[in-house]
Structures are given as C-alpha cells and as structure tokens.
Amino acid sequence: MSIDWLAGEVTTLALCWRIERRDGVAIGLTSHDRDLVRDGLIYRAAPGMTPSAIQRSDALDADTMEVRGAIDHGTISATDLIAGRWDGARVTITAVDWTQPGHQAVPLGEGEIGAVELADTGFAAELTGIAALLDAPASEETSPTCRAELGDRRCRVAMAARARVGQVTDAQDEVLTLDIAEPVANGWAGGRIRWLTGANSGLAEEVVASDGNVVTLRRPPRFASGDARIEITEGCDKRLETCRDRFANAANFRGEPHLPGIDLLTRYPGG
Numbered sequence: 513m514s515i516d517w518l519a520g521e522v523t524t525l526a527l528c529w530r531i532e533r534r535d536g537v538a539i540g541l542t543s544h545d546r547d548l549v550r551d552g553l554i555y556r557a558a559p560g561m562t563p564s565a566i567q568r569s570d571a572l573d574a575d576t577m578e579v580r581g582a583i584d585h586g587t588i589s590a591t592d593l594i595a596g597r598w599d600g601a602r603v604t605i606t607a608v609d610w611t612q613p614g615h616q617a618v619p620l621g622e623g624e625i626g627a628v629e630l631a632d633t634g635f636a637a638e639l640t641g642i643a644a645l646l647d648a649p650a651s652e653e654t655s656p657t658c659r660a661e662l663g664d665r666r667c668r669v670a671m672a673a674r675a676r677v678g679q680v681t682d683a684q685d686e687v688l689t690l691d692i693a694e695p696v697a698n699g700w701a702g703g704r705i706r707w708l709t710g711a712n713s714g715l716a717e718e719v720v721a722s723d724g725n726v727v728t729l730r731r732p733p734r735f736a737s738g739d740a741r742i743e744i745t746e747g748c749d750k751r752l753e754t755c756r757d758r759f760a761n762a763a764n765f766r767g768e769p770h771l772p773g774i775d776l777l778t779r780y781p782g783g
Contacts, residue, residue, distance in 0.1 A: 515618055524610050524611050525607055525610070526543050526607070526608055526610040527542065527543040527606070527608075527620075528542045528543075528550060528607075528608055528617070529603060529604070530555075530603070530604045530606075531598075531603050532603075533601045534601065535714040537714075538553065539556070540554055540555035541556055541587065542556065542558060542610075543558065544610045545557055546610075548610060548613040550613045550617070555613070556587060590630055594630070595712075595734040596734070598625050598628070598637070600624050600625060603623055603624070603639050604622040605619075605620045605621050605622065606619050606620060607620055622639075623639035624640055625638070625639060626639070626640045654767075654768045656768060656771070657749075657750035657751060658748070658750040658751075658755060658765055658766045662745075662748040663745075666764065667761065667764055667766070668764050669759050669761050669764075671745060671746075674745055675743055675745040676743070676744055676745075677743050678690045678691050679739065679740070679742070680737055680739060680740050682738070683733070683736075685732045686729040686732045687726065688726070688728075688729065688737065689725060690725045690742070690744070694722045694723075694724065694725070696758065697723075698721065698722055698723070699722060699747070700719045700722035700744055700746060700747055701747050702719065702720075702747025702749055702750070703745045703746050704716050704717065704719065705717045705742050705743070705744050706742065706745075707733075708742060708743055709740050710740030710741075711735035711737075711740075712740060713740075715733075715734060717729045719747060727744070750767070751769075752765055752767065752769045
C-alpha cells in the first residue's frame, strides 16, 4: 500500500504511541507539539518521547526497541513506573500525518514494556516484540509439583466461587488483617490479592501464607493500604494431595510426583 503523504516534498510526520495497561487503562502519546485524535483516542502531545532506531525484518531474532521520555509527563509518572503499573503494558507505535492523523497510518512496531530504568530527568523502557517468545523453552521440565496455575486453562478449576471481596482493617508491612476469613486452613496461600480501592488500586500481590483473617504477602504493598477494598482468591500449594483432596482435580494435575529425582543417584544400601 502506497502512503501518499510520505511522497510529498515536505512530510508532516508524527509518531504515535498507544499504550494499554494490563488493568485496561489505555493512553495515547504523540511526538507532535499538539494533541492528535486517532480512532477515538486522544494522543497527548509528548515531544520528549523518543524511540530508538526501529528495524523491521523477517528474521527470527527477537525484536526489541527502547523508548525514552520525561517522567514528569501527566500520564506516566515515576511513582506508577516504580509501582509496576506499566509492567507488561502493550505498546503500538505508528507514524501518522499530523494534518490528517486518522488517515494512512504507518505501523512501525509493537511489543510489551519490559525492563524500565529511571533517571533524574526521565525514563527508558524496553519494548519486547512477539519474536521474543521464541526464546522461551520449547518444552517443560518435569517437576513433582503442578506446573499449572490454579484456575488456568490447564488446571480447569472454576474460580468464580473461590474469589471473595473484603476490606483491609489493619496493615503492618506485608501482614494484612481482613474482615473476612479464609475458607480452609492456609487456603489463601499461593493466591493473589487485587487492590480495588486506595493508592494501590489496580495492583496485585501474591499471598505466601494465611491464618484465619490474617494474610502475609510476598512483599509489602507499594503504598499505604489501610481501609482499602480488596479481592482475594484462593491459592494452591501445587501438591498432588491438595489437588486431589481439596479440589477433586487430580485428572488435571500437571506434575510428576512419582517420578524419581536425581536424589536416586545418592541412595545406597543401608542409607
């Protein structure tokens, strides 16, 4: 497809970034000095946003790109970057004619936000393309515990009734007290807390232990969390006994609990 506006003697080119966070928030940024509108989304002027060199090829090498920008931009703050709100966000970069931003856009690349580095005057975010999936292992390693995540397409345990909404009544670092109690002993261990209100809204934390209405997170919340509403889901310790007895799901267990490990090599008569 020919791009008419690129054939002129003077081009009116602007770069546009569409960024979609995992919590559903979508923003638009442009290198132009005025806001642009494309496909119903306002692309805010962000002249300080600059990408590294963009190379397109049909090779199997993983595609990566870097974007730099100012951390004082109203839509992307250093606080949110540190908190991880932008981790894994989907980014699409296009070139447009800023006189007709909705006409004949040129796709330049897309990927997910990976490593983020902060400096005094700005940030640098690495974008990883779909070809990076080729670096993933081709097959899984054997393990005595289940390799599926509770409720995913391989586990198949229905999670609708295993998630509850409650409120944090007390917070001491990574230890939270809730106004609801766990369904079984240590039943929330391995699950997740998703913040619904407060400064942590939209973020999630992993639960490592639970006792009644007290849960211990893997790390303290990023921001103050007192009196916040949360959604907490049950977890699983990934043992066959738990899968069989608690979830009645042994048929979907994704581990090899009876396969001898390398400790078999160290056994000896009388040991």
